[in-house]
Amino acid sequence: MKTGIVPPEDRLYYMRDGQPIVLKKQVIASGDQMLNASAGFDPQSGQPTVNVELDSAAASRMFDFTTKNVGKPMAVVYIERIPEVKTINGKEVHTSKTKEMVISSATVQGVFGKNFQTTGLTQSEATGLALLLKSGSLAAPMNIVEERVIGPSLGQLNIEKGLLSVLLGLGLVLVAAAIYYKLFGLVADIALVFNLILLVAVLSLFQATLTMPGIAGIVLTLGMAIDANVLICERIREELRNGSTPLASIRAGYEKAWATILDANVTHLLAATGLMIFASGSIRGFAITLGVGILTSMFTSVTATHAITALIHGGRKLKTLSV
Template sequence: MLEFPRWKYAIILLVVFLSALYALPNIYPQDPSVQVTASRGVEVDEALRTRVGEVLQTAGVAPKSVDLDEDAGNLLVRLHDLDEQTQASEALRTGLGENYTVALNLAPTVPDWLTRFGAKPMLLGLDLQGGVHFVMQVDQQAALERRLDAYAEEARAILRDNRIRYESVERRADGSILAVLDPAADVSRANSLLAADQPVLIRNVSGQRIAMRVPDSELQQISADAIDQNITTLRNRIDEIGVAEPVIQRQGNNRVVVQLPGVQDTAEAKRMIGATATLAYHSVVEGDAFEAQRTGIVPPGARLYTDRRTGGPVLLNRRVIATGEEMVTAQSTYDENGLPAVSVTLNAAAGSRMFDFTSANVGRPMGVVYIERIPQVRMVNGEEERTFRVSEEVISVANVNAVFGRNFITTGLDKAEADDLARLLRSGSLAAPMDFVEERIVGPSLGRENVERGVTAVGFAFIFTLIFFMLYYRMFGLITTAALLINLVIVTAVMSIFGATMTLPGFAGLALSIGLSVDANVLINERIREELRNGVPPKAAIAIGYDKASTSIFDANVTGILAGVALYAFGTGPLRGFAMTLVVGIIASMFTALTVTRGIATLMYARRKKLKSLAI
């Protein structure tokens, strides 16, 4: 009657082995480290390694190792403790100068033989591992001005495409758009065309003037959409960086909170998530650019730019053919000459415009403008004032050799710029600029204390359970304790495999799942004891106890799983961490309580022919 198939033993052994293998990386601590990355035009090589060693020696810091990764373009200094990390960071920032970015980091120490199996440690949240906390303010006025500029440009295109002569179409200081038509132009037709294409705008016709205004409801919607798009873009950019379980949420009407676990230095994170680099493609205007630069007289419809490579002036048409905002995807690559490039794919509308332009301009030049918004900080009256400088440089002027549409490559960048620009274009552009109004670093020492407290809490819960079960259920208490230990290993392994993030609420979920596992084992043990009291033979009591308890355990745990799924689906941040560990823990506890403990009990008692009593 007391039977257990061999294939189930094989499954138990396989699950325990794989769980132990993939949970093992979590016993290897991370090394406090300092990462050195080169700025534009500076190389990371053996000379830098030697220089870093000299700087650290002068500062009295003896690192564990200094690892050079030329492919990634960085140098990693591993240190013994957090105090040395801080000391090394300050020494390297002073000793290396502005040509290098020095960032705090945490380097893994998992052996290579484990990483070859894809084993990696569990990710830790901001409250456990440390990281950075940003509060960013969205410049909603800039979003409104950008949309008004787009409305004005669209109005010019409508009038131009329909051959309606106009003197000017400009955005005024009060936020309205004024179109001044030629005295001979058909005002009624122009107004009808603008109304059909831009129905949201409120128009007022006076003589040869058409004034267009954006209604207040639309202005509010533009502001709200700007924040929503910025949150989406930030999430995409942080995914490109590779930060696990970031927290990105709206705060108030114009602020966004960003928390990045594991990131110990704000410089790299700020550079990536706050960047607004993009591309714009323009046709080249015929004319003497040097004369326009000298006299300041620029042809109508043109704008003067500077060529990055030569430093000379370039005249480009103000009308944009396509921009980075219209790109579907972008990849860093190399051109036929082996130089860094960005391969881009435009959306359908921009691809159609590019096809029309190249079809009509084969053999003529097209310019590519690299637009970057660079943050600046200066002291005014003893207070820090944050501003931004917009840099627009022509990175490429080349003849259109063949007709193309959605897919092409852009050159004129170095490798680091190409990589960064590809990531920014893939993640999308910000609808409005954002300023960092608050930034905090949550140190790993605080996280380490939280980890120790969480592990201590789970450990004490396990020890108290062990003592209770051993005293109350004796041999079956030992079986239950073994199952709880396997349960912990399985949960750790699953969360490590799927890249889930452990937070303090996650520790709470883990402790709760242990409690549910205890409940399941209590049900089983009490059922067995009840059958023994009813005079059922020991072996039959074990089998009947498991069979009768299984239904109750399954029903109770399914409701717990459903609650955890609901928390994960509709919750954010800490709630999702709690729900993740709870669901994984419940599933693991069902497996260990119903399968593992039954297998152990069967192995211990099934072959004993004259079994008269159980130690329960």
Template sequence: CELFNDRAGTPVLLKKKAIVTGNQLIDASQSFSQGRPAVSIRLDSKGSKSMLETTKKNLNKPMAVLFVQQRQETSEQDGAFVNRTVLDKEVINIATIRGIFSSQFEITGLTVFEAKDLAILLRAGALAAPIFKIEEKTVGPSLGQDNIDKGFAAILYGLIAVIVFMIMWYKGFGLIANIGLLVNLTFIVAILSMLQASLTLPGIAGIVLTVGMAVDANVLIFERIREEINNGNSPQASISAGYQKAFATITDANVTTLIASLVLFTFGTGPIKGFAITLSIGILTSLFTAIIASRALVNLVYGGKTIEKLRI
């Protein structure tokens, strides 16, 4: 056995013989297992055989991932600079073997950040040759910051345009829709924060699209209410009928978009997944705010009152 340290500096005693080495790793990618962050791993035939034998004999026992990094270190000896190769070894993950597997398996019990980091380190460990740092430069974050600023500006301008249009076109009902829109954006940011998801440019694009889509449901409802009023129904009956008759259309439209975003998330990679995640979250929160939150606000303002004329 040999003693190593994990990232927290805690000593970990491991057997000297490795079960699988980096050159037997085909791929390691961040994924989700039953809605929870995970790392999906694929091994070649040799690694699969070794993993199968090990998991059969070690069910419910821990298995560690040891990251070995080879780097060059320069030191001065007798007035001359000498380069030497240094091996850094660190335990980056310890998981419990929960089943018998071989070529494909998942590491779970991670946060989104931990899963992403572990997948990157596993792929780096599969490199056939060490990487040496020859030159180092620091590049300012001005370009990335500029793109982020433009993305947030797009959200702000889109939000202002929607707010102004809804108030001008639907009066008091437009104000209710705008409150629901702000609640919707708050939910999106809160859920992304809970998932510890990074807000990328495609993710910002998904939020911008959600801003426009979020009021679609309210527009359908308000137009239904207008139709009922034009047909001679009372304001209270028109409000009730408007929400009831628009419900099926709103649900169908959002469910079809949600299916498309789930397909993007399943088969897409990188930026496409970021867009799909924010779009999916936006669709679900939009349904909630349009059908439940805005209805609650309308009932609060107009419910239990005798209304002779409804301005919409």
């Protein structure tokens, strides 16, 4: 490069800061051969690093290259294809222009293949480089057919309607339970409100964002929670019809309903766990809300109502029950 002429086997690129750099045209690993890239810290020096994992074909080429080039530089070239729309003879034609830029240049310190580290970066540089490497290669071109920009008010309106549906559903359930199961219905109502407060508190603790699928999970949780109280109340009524005393009916109602409640909630929890593991995006948000709601429901619907019932009826000689 002393002559200012780039050799035929080399090519001139530019770094992100605009500095020129000449690289060989040899490609060791492409974006679609990156299995994983993550930012981390070196356990010995504590410095930020980027950990890269390649597939077998790229790992073999990387091993051969590093064996012959220890102490020499190696660079990462980021290639971006920017879509463009041109009008030719009155018709829109989708084309793209290519933008190439060197995003990292480091010295090969040793021989490696499938897994290696890049050091000498700041934490923000390591995070950015890992994100670009992990994005890999987009196999198909993406053409924007239609683009719309909406304001935040639409999302806010959906959230408000979702919250209104939660409150409306909760109100209807509270009224129905109180009318049909009387005092035990009121106890179930208290536990249901406590369940909602506890669920929102747990989600807030983990800084979860309230979305429409999450609201749907809350509504489903409330319905499942009242189901447990329905089972308990019906069991108590059945024991009373069989001639048991009120206190014995309460004890037997909770004991006999518990197995059914546990089976149903464990089944739902397994389904929610499956969605958490294999789903993504909004479905995963729904699964997380549902999973947390199942756990809070098992506590409030059984433990909380049993405690309130014992507080009301415990130590009293009862002839009848308001159930």
